[in-house]
Amino acid sequence: MTDLRVVVGRGRRRVTAVAGVSFSIFPGETLGLVGESGCGKTTTARAIVQLEDIASGSVVVDGIDLGELDRGSLRLLRRRVQMIFQDPISSLNPRRRVRDIVAEPLNIWNIGSKSDREETVVRLLDAVGMDPESTLDRRPGEFSGGQCQRISIARALAISPNLLVCDEIVSALDVSVQAQIINLLEDIKAEFGLTVLFIAHDLAVVKAISDRIAVMYLGRICEIGPSDTICGEPAHPYTNALMASAAPTSLDTAPKTTRLPGEPPNLLNPPQGCRFSNRCPRAKDRCHIEEPQLSECGKDHLVACHFPTLAKTDDLRS
Amino acid sequence: MTGDPILEVSNLHTHFSTDRGLIRSVNGVSLSIGRGRTLGVVGESGSGKTVLARSIMGLLPSANVYRSGSVVFEDVDLTKMDPKALRKLFGARIAMVFQDPMTALNPVMRVGHQITESLRLHLHMSRHDARESAVALLTQVGIPSPEMALTQFPGQLSGGMRQRVMIAVALACSPRLLLADEPTTGLDATVQAQVLDLLQDLQHERHMAMILVTHDIGVVASRADVIAVMYAGRIVEIAPAKSLFTAPMMPYTYGLLNSIPKITTASHTRLTSIPGRPPDPLAVGSGCEFAPRCAYARDRCIDQRPPLAPSRTPGHKFACWYPLDGQKVLESHPFLQPRDRESKRR
Numbered sequence: 245m246t247d248l249r250v251v252v253g254r255g256r257r258r259v260t261a262v263a264g265v266s267f268s269i270f271p272g273e274t275l276g277l278v279g280e281s282g283c284g285k286t287t288t289a290r291a292i293v294q295l296e297d298i299a300s301g302s303v304v305v306d307g308i309d310l311g312e313l314d315r316g317s318l319r320l321l322r323r324r325v326q327m328i329f330q331d332p333i334s335s336l337n338p339r340r341r342v343r344d345i346v347a348e349p350l351n352i353w354n355i356g357s358k359s360d361r362e363e364t365v366v367r368l369l370d371a372v373g374m375d376p377e378s379t380l381d382r383r384p385g386e387f388s389g390g391q392c393q394r395i396s397i398a399r400a401l402a403i404s405p406n407l408l409v410c411d412e413i414v415s416a417l418d419v420s421v422q423a424q425i426i427n428l429l430e431d432i433k434a435e436f437g438l439t440v441l442f443i444a445h446d447l448a449v450v451k452a453i454s455d456r457i458a459v460m461y462l463g464r465i466c467e468i469g470p471s472d473t474i475c476g477e478p479a480h481p482y483t484n485a486l487m488a489s490a491a492p493t494s495l496d497t498a499p500k501t502t503r504l505p506g507e508p509p510n511l512l513n514p515p516q517g518c519r520f521s522n523r524c525p526r527a528k529d530r531c532h533i534e535e536p537q538l539s540e541c542g543k544d545h546l547v548a549c550h551f552p553t554l555a556k557t558d559d560l561r562s
Numbered sequence: 563m564t565g566d567p568i569l570e571v572s573n574l575h576t577h578f579s580t581d582r583g584l585i586r587s588v589n590g591v592s593l594s595i596g597r598g599r600t601l602g603v604v605g606e607s608g609s610g611k612t613v614l615a616r617s618i619m620g621l622l623p624s625a626n627v628y629r630s631g632s633v634v635f636e637d638v639d640l641t642k643m644d645p646k647a648l649r650k651l652f653g654a655r656i657a658m659v660f661q662d663p664m665t666a667l668n669p670v671m672r673v674g675h676q677i678t679e680s681l682r683l684h685l686h687m688s689r690h691d692a693r694e695s696a697v698a699l700l701t702q703v704g705i706p707s708p709e710m711a712l713t714q715f716p717g718q719l720s721g722g723m724r725q726r727v728m729i730a731v732a733l734a735c736s737p738r739l740l741l742a743d744e745p746t747t748g749l750d751a752t753v754q755a756q757v758l759d760l761l762q763d764l765q766h767e768r769h770m771a772m773i774l775v776t777h778d779i780g781v782v783a784s785r786a787d788v789i790a791v792m793y794a795g796r797i798v799e800i801a802p803a804k805s806l807f808t809a810p811m812m813p814y815t816y817g818l819l820n821s822i823p824k825i826t827t828a829s830h831t832r833l834t835s836i837p838g839r840p841p842d843p844l845a846v847g848s849g850c851e852f853a854p855r856c857a858y859a860r861d862r863c864i865d866q867r868p869p870l871a872p873s874r875t876p877g878h879k880f881a882c883w884y885p886l887d888g889q890k891v892l893e894s895h896p897f898l899q900p901r902d903r904e905s906k907r908r
C-alpha cells in the first residue's frame with residue numbers, strides 16, 4: 245500500500261461538498277480527519293470507497309488511480325478498502341440475522357468454506373465485544389445503536405481489508421465501549437498492518453488513535469500534521485477554536501464560553517478568500533481576497549493560513 | 563430534586579418478548595425531574611437508555627412489549643392515557659429528539675413541511691406564520707441557509723445538520739419537557755457546544771425540563787443538575803453532577819469516568835476500559851448485574867442485588883454493597899487530574 249492521494253470536487257445542486265482536498269495516508273498509518281459538521285468528511289470518505297462520483301481530481305490507492313480502472317478491477321480493489329458508516333442502524337439490513345450480516349462480505353468474495361466463515365463470524369463478534377451465542381440469530385432491530393455499530397465493525401473486518409475507512413464509528417458509543425473499540429482497532433491494525441482513515445468529531449478520541457490529524461473546514465483541509473502537534477500547538481485559528489470548545493476535561497472548568505462568532509458559512513456561497521475569514525478572530529484584509537494554500541509550517545506540519553500561530557500557543561483548554 | 567416534579571417515573575419496567583425469550587430492557591426505574599431542571603442519563607450502550615426514554619413517551623413498538631409502572635407528567639399518568647390524547651400531548655407539551663435522526667425524520671417529506679406540520683397542528687398557525695417560525699427555528703439551531711434547508715429532504719443534509727433539524731422539530735411548540743436522546747452525537751465540538759448552549763438557553767427562557775440521554779459524560783458533566791447512571795436496565799447511581807464526579811460510589815460509574823479519553827494524553831496511549839461486556843438481557847440474575855466485571859465483587863454481590871440506597875451526601879444514591887471509598891477515588895480520578903497520565907500501553 246503506497247501513497248493514497250485524494251483530490252475530489254463534486255457538484256450537486258451546485259454544491260461542491262469537497263473542494264479540492266489532497267492528502268496522503270501512508271501504509272500502516274492512522275490518519276484522523278476532524279472538522280465541522282457538514283464540512284465534507286463523509287463525502288471525502290465516500291469518494292475514497294467509490295460510493296461518490298468524483299468531479300475532478302483523483303484517488304490513488306497502492307499506486308493505482310481508481311478513476312482509470314474498469315469495473316472488474318475496481319471490484320477487486322474494493323475488497324482492499326472497506327468503510328464503516330456513521331449511521332449504524334440504517335446501514336444494516338433489518339431483515340437479516342447477525343450471522344448473515346457479518347458473513348456477507350465473505351459470501352460475496354467467496355472466501356473459505358461454510359464452517360470457516362461461521363468460525364470467522366464468531367471470532368469477529370467476540371473481538372468486537374459481543375457474545376456470539378446470544379447475538380448470531382438476532383436481527384439489527386433488537387440491538388441498541390452501539391451494538392449495531394459493533395456488528396458493522398465486525399462485518400468490515402471480515403475480509404481483512406488493507407485500508408479501513410471509519411466514519412464516526414465511535415460517536416454513538418459510550419466511553420467504555422468506545423475505549424474498547426479504539427483499543428481493538430489499534431490491536432487489529434498492529435496485527436494486520438491495517439491502514440486507517442479515522443473520521444470523528446471528538447478530538448480527544450481522534451488524538452488517541454491517530455498518527456496524524458487532518459482538520460477540514462468547508463470542503464477543504466485547513467491543517468494537517470502529527471497528532472500531538474495539531475492538538476498541542478495548532479497553527480490554524482479554526483483548529484484553535486476546535487480545541488477550545490472540546491468538552492472540558494475538568495469538572496470545575498465551566499463550559500467554555502469562547503465560541504466561534506457567526507454562523508457556519510453556506511457551501512453554496514463560500515466566503516471570498518479564506519473560507520474561514522468571516523469567523524476568524526485573526527482575519528486581516530488579505531484574508532478576504534486571497535485564499536491561503538496548504539504550506540509547510542513545521543515538521544510534517546501543513547497549514548492553510550496567511551497568519552498561522554507559529555509559536556507554542558497558550559493553553560486554551562484550561 | 564427540589565420543586566414539584568414535572569415528571570415522576572415509578573418502578574418502570576419494559577420487556578420485549580422475542581422468539582429467544584424475554585428481553586428485560588428496563589427493570590424498575592424510578593426517577594423524577596423538577597420543572598426547568600436537567601437530568602442527565604448516562605450508561606453503556608445497550609443499558610436501556612433509549613428504551614427508557616421511549617417508554618416514558620409511550621413510543622414503543624406495539625407488539626410484544628410489556629410495560630408496567632407509572633409515568634406521571636403534570637399530574638396525569640401517561641401509561642393510562644388513550645393514544646389520541648397522548649398524541650395531542652406529544653409535540654405540544656412533551657417532545658423528543660431521537661437518537662437516529664434518519665429514522666425519526668420522514669425521508670420523503672421536505673424538512674420545512676416536517677416542522678410546519680407540527681406548528682400548524684398544535685399551535686394552529688397559518689401556513690405563512692408556520693413557515694416564518696420554521697426559518698427562525700432553523701436559524702436558532704445554526705443551519706446556515708434555512709430557506710434552502712426547508713426545501714431539502716433529510717437525506718440531502720449532513721449527519722450533523724439532520725440532528726439540528728430534529729432539534730428544531732422538537733422545539734417547535736415550546737414543550738415543557740424535552741427528552742433528548744443523544745442530541746449532539748455526531749456533531750463536532752464547536753457545533754455541539756452551540757447546540758447544548760442553545761438547548762440550555764431555550765430551557766431557561768421557556769422553563770423547560772430536560773432529560774438528556776447521552777453516552778458522552780463530558781456533555782452532561784457541566785450541564786445536568788442531576789446525573790443518573792444506568793446499567794443493565796437499572797439506575798445504579800444517581801447524584802448531583804458534582805457529587806457524582808468527585809465521589810462516585812459505584813465501581814461501574816468509576817469505570818465509566820476512567821474511560822474518558824483526554825486531549826492532553828499522548829496519542830496511542832492505551833485507553834482504559836471496563837473489561838468484559840454487559841450481561842445478556844435475556845438472563846435473569848439475582849445479584850448485582852455488574853458483578854462479573856467488578857473488581858470489588860464478593861459472594862454477597864452474586865447472591866443479592868444491592869438496592870438503590872442513599873449515601874451520606876444529600877441526593878446521592880447508589881446500588882452497591884461495597885462502595886468505593888471517596889478518598890481512594892480522588893487520588894486517581896481523571897477529571898481531577900487533567901494533566902498527562904503516563905503511557906499505559908499494555
Ligand SMILES: Nc1ncnc2c1ncn2[C@@H]1O[C@H](COP(=O)(O)OP(=O)(O)OP(=O)(O)O)[C@@H](O)[C@H]1O
Binds near residue numbers: 256284285287719721
Ligand atoms: N445528496 C446530497 N444532496 C445535496 N447535498 C448534499 C448531499 N450529500 C451531502 N450534501 C452536502 O454536502 C455537505 C457535506 O456533507 P458531508 O456528509 O460530507 O459532511 P460531514 O463532514 O460528514 O458532516 P457530519 O459531521 O455532519 O456528518 C453538506 O453541506 C451536505 O448538506
Ligand SMILES: Nc1ncnc2c1ncn2[C@@H]1O[C@H](COP(=O)(O)OP(=O)(O)OP(=O)(O)O)[C@@H](O)[C@H]1O
Binds near residue numbers: 607608610777
Ligand atoms: N424492539 C426491541 N426488541 C427487542 N429488544 C430490544 C428492542 N429494542 C431494544 N432492545 C434491547 O434493549 C436493550 C436496551 O437498548 P437501548 O436501545 O435502550 O440501549 P441504549 O442504552 O440506548 O444504547 P445506546 O447507547 O447504544 O443507544 C438492548 O439490549 C436491546 O438489544
Ligand code: SF4
Binds near residue numbers: 481521536552
Ligand atoms: S487566512 Fe486569515 S482568515 Fe483564514 S484562517 Fe488564516 S488568519 Fe484567519
Ligand code: SF4
Binds near residue numbers: 860884
Ligand atoms: S455490589 Fe458488588 S459487584 Fe456490584 S458493584 Fe458493588 S462491589 Fe461490585
Ligand SMILES: [Mg+2]
Binds near residue numbers: 285287720721
Ligand atoms: Mg459525516
Ligand SMILES: [Mg+2]
Binds near residue numbers: 611661
Ligand atoms: Mg440509545
